[in-house]
Structure formats: structure tokens, C-alpha cells
Amino acid sequence: MAGLTMALELARRDRPCIVVERAPRLEEVGAGLQLSPNALRVLARLGDLNDLKARGTVAETVTLHAARTGRPIASVPVSSADGTPYLSIHRADLQSWLARTAAASSRIDLRLGRDIGVVARDGGDLRVEAISPDGTEILQTTLVIAADGVNSPTAQRLGLEGPAATGALAWRGRVTGGPMPAGGIEAWLGPRRHAVAYPIAGGRETNLVLIEPASGSVDPADLPARFSKWDRRLGAMIAAVGAFTAWPLKAVPGARPWRHLGDRLILIGDAAHAMLPYAAQGAAMAIEDAAVLANHLDRAADLSNALRAYETERRPRIDKVRSRVGFHRFVYHLPFPLSLGRNAVLASRSAASLAGDLAWLYDWRPPKD
Missing domain, CATH: 3.30.9.30 (D-Amino Acid Oxidase; Chain A, domain 2)
Structure with missing residues (x-):
């Protein structure tokens, strides 16, 4: 959900993007x-x-x-x-709505059945391995937005503390x-x-x-x-x-860092801040993330400024939602x-x-x- 919403937010600003998804097809889950x-x-x-x-x-x-x-x-x-x-x-109904909307956009390239392997700096860009049963495809990009959930493989590869x-x-x-x-x-x-x-x-x-x-x-x-x-x-x-x-x-630990690889990779959604469901805000926070990040990418002079401004705006709100979750857990x-x-x-x-x-x-x- 975070990845598809992010892609749609970029597309509506006329920014092309590639969405890499491990599942070979988007099914009801x-x-x-x-x-x-x-x-x-x-x-x-x-x-x-x-x-x-x-x-x-x-x-x-x-x-x-x-x-x-x-x-x-x-x-x-x-x-x-x-x-x-x-x-x-x-x-699944939300996912199918997002996927169908994304499929209608010429700015979104949805690639299914691929795992992300090594992500590494390559000059000013990132070199990304997209691994499928047919082999490994190398993608070059200026920014990777990791929206791969609470058990984020990206976070694991970065050596971050797990959930x-x-x-x-x-x-x-x-x-x-x-x-x-x-x-x-x-x-x-x-x-x-x-x-x-x-x-x-x-x-x-x-x-x-x-x-x-x-x-x-x-x-x-x-x-x-x-x-x-x-x-x-x-x-x-x-x-x-x-x-x-x-x-x-x-x-996910509240202090988990979101920006990595010289501000060429950022975690969003549950990969960045998964929390207990006591305020029913997991999906909503991921969707908000996409809108705010796309806005800063559109307005900032460079990636570092964009990601820094995004984190400055989002962390206080995420922390406030976490606090509300803790309150509900106690009171309920x-x-x-x-x-x-x-x-x-x-x-x-x-x-x-x-x-x-x-x-x-x-x-x-x-x-x-």
C-alpha cells in the first residue's frame, strides 16, 4: 500500500518511477x-x-x-x-484499487516477481539488484524508497535493529x-x-x-x-x-533512522515506523508518508534537503500517534x-x-x- 500510494503521488507530479514487488501477482492477502x-x-x-x-x-x-x-x-x-x-x-480491495489506478498511469512501471538484492552507491546514484527467476536485472536510480513492511528486508540489509x-x-x-x-x-x-x-x-x-x-x-x-x-x-x-x-x-523501534546511503534511500510506512494497531493508523500513516514525501521531493532543491525536510515534518506526527497508541493500549x-x-x-x-x-x-x- 505504501509503495503503490507513493508511486501514484509521484506520477501525479509527472515523476516516473519503478515499483519492484516480490509477489509474482497481486492477490488477496x-x-x-x-x-x-x-x-x-x-x-x-x-x-x-x-x-x-x-x-x-x-x-x-x-x-x-x-x-x-x-x-x-x-x-x-x-x-x-x-x-x-x-x-x-x-x-485486498484497497490494494486492487491502488494497483488498477497505478496500471492506468504511463509514469508507473510495476515489476512483479522480483526481490531486491544489493543496493549500493554508484557515483551519485544507486545501483539496485532486482532478482527474478529469470536472472538479475540492474537498475540505476537516484533514490530508493523502501516501503517493504514491518519485516523490511531493506532494513535488515542496512543492519538496523529489527522489529x-x-x-x-x-x-x-x-x-x-x-x-x-x-x-x-x-x-x-x-x-x-x-x-x-x-x-x-x-x-x-x-x-x-x-x-x-x-x-x-x-x-x-x-x-x-x-x-x-x-x-x-x-x-x-x-x-x-x-x-x-x-x-x-x-x-519498529521509535528511533530507527529513516535516511540512508547518503540520502539516496529512505524508509517509509511500516518499514520506518510500524506500531501496534490500537489507533487503527498503520495504513493511514503510510499513505500520509507518501503524500508528504512526494511534496518535499517536488519542492526541495536537492534530495538531502527533501529527505531532511520530510523527516522533520513526519517524525513529530508519528511520535504523537505512537503516544496515542500507548494510551489506548493502557485504557482498553x-x-x-x-x-x-x-x-x-x-x-x-x-x-x-x-x-x-x-x-x-x-x-x-x-x-x-
Whole structure:
């Protein structure tokens, strides 16, 4: 997602680029994700937003429930002040939308089925090995933008500290034709665990995520028992999932350097700053990265100035989102009786007040052209 968004941001500025992707074809992978207004403002500049909205479901609120009773604690508005929506969507649907939009651009050369090998300085440029079953292709470029995820091979080759285990595990599953969320995005908050459910595939399916300590059983057959005393409606959704997939949650060190090889290589998205999903901002931060980096590449006098300005702008925002993620992790998992205080405070606040807490996040706008 970060790479395709980056390519589209460059193309709309009439800058040609090559996208090198390991997979031999872009197929359905992953699970659901949430696209908040800050991300959708970027995507609206790149392609048909109505088409993207048709692939997902627009949410007005995130409803927080007490784990055991299912009683609503608070309903947090998530659409932005300017009317930009909040979208839940399957990752594959977003990827196919980005890929189709990229394929329509003459400025984007998408090369599938290639691994990146050695990346090295070659005079003022970089020499990049693109390795496929047919051999090794040598690419010459002024800049490499590494958008290769939390387990970034590029970061490994640069000798950077790898992603750290966070002690949390996400179980992801899909419900088709079974009990669905009552509306919008729903979350159940419990001691050491929480659950999130939201519609995907245009509302035809539900994406269900159960997050718990990584020290528990990794047998999905044990999940119903661990959530047996939770809300019955959530239990029905758990029972209706065909198969759960376990995802150990990792995070990239906050101090990871982003700029390398004399400002000829930069990490973006999860490769630069993967974080826990407690604010549902992983995809959004990668999409924002692309818009901001493309803007600085367009305006700066040289690459070093562009990358330096990009990092100066992005790091404070990434750090603020990380801080919010940590706050959510603490608050979501409060044990009894501390959870009673949390619930009382949330219930006492107005919708406008709850929305104001996240205005700094959702009201962000991409740089003007």
C-alpha cells in the first residue's frame, strides 16, 4: 500500500518511477483495515474515491462496549469536520484499487516477481539488484524508497535493529453470512484483551480481530473458551468465523533512522515506523508518508534537503500517534474495578468532546500542490 500510494503521488507530479514487488501477482492477502479521513484525503487525489467507498463501508462512529455485558460505553464519532468519511475495507480491495489506478498511469512501471538484492552507491546514484527467476536485472536510480513492511528486508540489509515483539497477538478472522456488527465499527474492552469488529467487502462480511497477550495458547480452537464470559453477540461472531489466523504484533523501534546511503534511500510506512494497531493508523500513516514525501521531493532543491525536510515534518506526527497508541493500549485493557472508572468517564462525555480528542489526527490534510 505504501509503495503503490507513493508511486501514484509521484506520477501525479509527472515523476516516473519503478515499483519492484516480490509477489509474482497481486492477490488477496491480509484482512480488514480502517481508513480514517486523514488517509482518504490523500486517496481522493489519486483515483475514484466513490469506487473505493463502494468496495468498503462508511462508518460514522466507533462504539465501545463493556466486555462481559456488551453494554455500550461510548460512541466516538470518526467522520471529520469537513465531511470526509471513515472507511472500513478489506486490505485486498484497497490494494486492487491502488494497483488498477497505478496500471492506468504511463509514469508507473510495476515489476512483479522480483526481490531486491544489493543496493549500493554508484557515483551519485544507486545501483539496485532486482532478482527474478529469470536472472538479475540492474537498475540505476537516484533514490530508493523502501516501503517493504514491518519485516523490511531493506532494513535488515542496512543492519538496523529489527522489529520487536510487543507481547500482543492478534487473531484475525472473517464472518460471512453470520452475525454482523450492529453498525459501524465496534470494540469490546476487557482486562488484557479487546476485540474489534467492522464490515468489509461492501458490508457483506465482517472483519473480526481479537487481541490478547502473546503468552496464551496459539491453538485457535481455544479462543471461544477465553472469550466465553464476554458479550454473547461477540461470542456468536467468534463461533461464526471459519478460520482464525494468528498475527504476532511487532513494532519498529521509535528511533530507527529513516535516511540512508547518503540520502539516496529512505524508509517509509511500516518499514520506518510500524506500531501496534490500537489507533487503527498503520495504513493511514503510510499513505500520509507518501503524500508528504512526494511534496518535499517536488519542492526541495536537492534530495538531502527533501529527505531532511520530510523527516522533520513526519517524525513529530508519528511520535504523537505512537503516544496515542500507548494510551489506548493502557485504557482498553484496564482490569476491574479500574475499568468502571474508565467507563464512567467515557459515558459522561459528549460526542463532540470525544470527537475533539482525535481532531488533530483525523483533520490532517495533505500538502497543497
